[in-house]
Amino acid sequence: MEQLIVVLFLVFFALEFTIEFVLNELNLRYVRARSAEKKIPDFFQGNISSDEYEKSVQYTLAKGRFERWSMIYSRCLMLALLFSGLLGWLDRFAGGLAHRFSLGLYGHGILFCLGVSLVFSITSLPVDLYSTFRLETKFGFNKTTIGLYIADKIKVLILGLVIGVPFLFVILWLMDVMGQFWWIWAFVFISGFQLLMIIIFPTFIAPWFNKYEPLKEGEFRDRILALADQVGFKTSGIYSMDGSKRSAHSNAYFTGIGKAKRIVLFDTLIEQMTTNQGLAVLAHEMGHYKMKHIRRMLIVQTVFLFIGLYILSLLVDYPPLFAAFGLTPSNHAALVLFSLLSGPATFYLGPLMNLLSRKHEYEADCFAALTLHDGKPMQEALVNLTIKNLSNLTPHPWYSAYHYSHPTPTERIEAIRQWAA
Numbered sequence: 524m525e526q527l528i529v530v531l532f533l534v535f536f537a538l539e540f541t542i543e544f545v546l547n548e549l550n551l552r553y554v555r556a557r558s559a560e561k562k563i564p565d566f567f568q569g570n571i572s573s574d575e576y577e578k579s580v581q582y583t584l585a586k587g588r589f590e591r592w593s594m595i596y597s598r599c600l601m602l603a604l605l606f607s608g609l610l611g612w613l614d615r616f617a618g619g620l621a622h623r624f625s626l627g628l629y630g631h632g633i634l635f636c637l638g639v640s641l642v643f644s645i646t647s648l649p650v651d652l653y654s655t656f657r658l659e660t661k662f663g664f665n666k667t668t669i670g671l672y673i674a675d676k677i678k679v680l681i682l683g684l685v686i687g688v689p690f691l692f693v694i695l696w697l698m699d700v701m702g703q704f705w706w707i708w709a710f711v712f713i714s715g716f717q718l719l720m721i722i723i724f725p726t727f728i729a730p731w732f733n734k735y736e737p738l739k740e741g742e743f744r745d746r747i748l749a750l751a752d753q754v755g756f757k758t759s760g761i762y763s764m765d766g767s768k769r770s771a772h773s774n775a776y777f778t779g780i781g782k783a784k785r786i787v788l789f790d791t792l793i794e795q796m797t798t799n800q801g802l803a804v805l806a807h808e809m810g811h812y813k814m815k816h817i818r819r820m821l822i823v824q825t826v827f828l829f830i831g832l833y834i835l836s837l838l839v840d841y842p843p844l845f846a847a848f849g850l851t852p853s854n855h856a857a858l859v860l861f862s863l864l865s866g867p868a869t870f871y872l873g874p875l876m877n878l879l880s881r882k883h884e885y886e887a888d889c890f891a892a893l894t895l896h897d898g899k900p901m902q903e904a905l906v907n908l909t910i911k912n913l914s915n916l917t918p919h920p921w922y923s924a925y926h927y928s929h930p931t932p933t934e935r936i937e938a939i940r941q942w943a944a
């Protein structure tokens with residue numbers, strides 16, 4: 524039985540890797556070929572200089588080549604972790620520590636989970652460092668200093684411990700004492716926990732990493748408030764965030780729920796856009812809210828969580844699974860195995876979710892165009908964002924269908940033009 528599990532895992536693992544690797548190669552070739560033909564999509568002709576286009580091609584190719592190697596690296600690591608006996612060794616080591624310091628079974632489980640995540644943090648560091656300090660720096664996006672980078676890592680570590688350890692403790696306790704239906708209790712707990720995080724994130728966690736300042740009084744702010752009023756969007760404030768201290772990439776979003784929703788604009792976005800374009804971006808974001816996209820996505824994720832926990836509840840009582848990867852059956856080993864193995868088994872859900880997300884993006888664009896009684900600002904904002912972020916103008920259609928949570932800028936602009944016509 525153990526062999527069958529290993530074979531099954533390897534089949535899914537290889538399938539996922541092959542699909543992602545081939546798509547990346549196809550995309551690289553496609554972009555290179557379009558660039559050689561100098562085929563800029565219609566709408567961008569006249570809007571983008573040949574220098575900017577060339578730079579966006581180079582950025583896309585550099586990221587794609589880097590992705591090729593980081594994909595191979597991460598897959599090798601995963602195989603090494605699963606089949607080298609390291610997991611079993613970590614489990615025994617955590618057990619030994621827990622025994623010496625009388626931390627009990629939950630302490631053992633928590634130490635094991637921490638050990639596994641430490642392995643991932645350390646091994647992903649080279650990839651992260653290269654991406655931030657070489658790739659992003661080369662194309663002028665990175666603004667992070669080494670000091671800020673280290674401070675960020677330490678803060679994430681502290682948060683992980685302060686929030687993650689009690690969270691794990693409750694899950695392990697529920698698995699231990701709640702009997703057969705522990706997973707329903709875990710489901711209720713995790714759902715409540717997520718809700719709590721949504722509420723406390725904007726006021727207690729996010730300000731630790733960035734400075735949030737109420738948007739300066741003036742025309743832009745007045746028009747945003749008027750827009751919020753017009754579409755019936757309740758907000759507790761509009762904030763500008765100093766995204767520029769880490770990266771020149773720009774963005775806008777809102778966080779929180781109910782009346783406590785905050786609109787957050789990156790300072791980079793405010794700087795790069797005209798008032799009309801910025802307003803179009805916000806109308807788009809409000810569109811997501813008004814059309815209940817966020818609620819719908821949350822519901823879908825909650826359903827996945829429910830199914831996932833049910834499957835986990837079956838795996839906990841299935842010893843051959845543990846044996847296949849060199850582990851002794853336990854609740855914490857089940858948690859770790861489940862999170863490691865679920866990737867290759869659920870990778871096809873990603874493109875499906877992206878399909879739903881792209882549908883939402885079209886709807887939000889349409890909402891922005893209708894609300895502003897004009898499709899132009901949204902189109903201009905998209906062109907502007909695409910150029911400033913050096914986004915790929917010509918992704919391979921299969922690549923974008925699989926990976927993109929947003930339709931390509933060209934697709935979005937064409938769609939807005941059709942509605943506006």
Ligand SMILES: [Zn+2]
Binds near residue numbers: 807808811884887
């Ligand atoms: Zn959107």
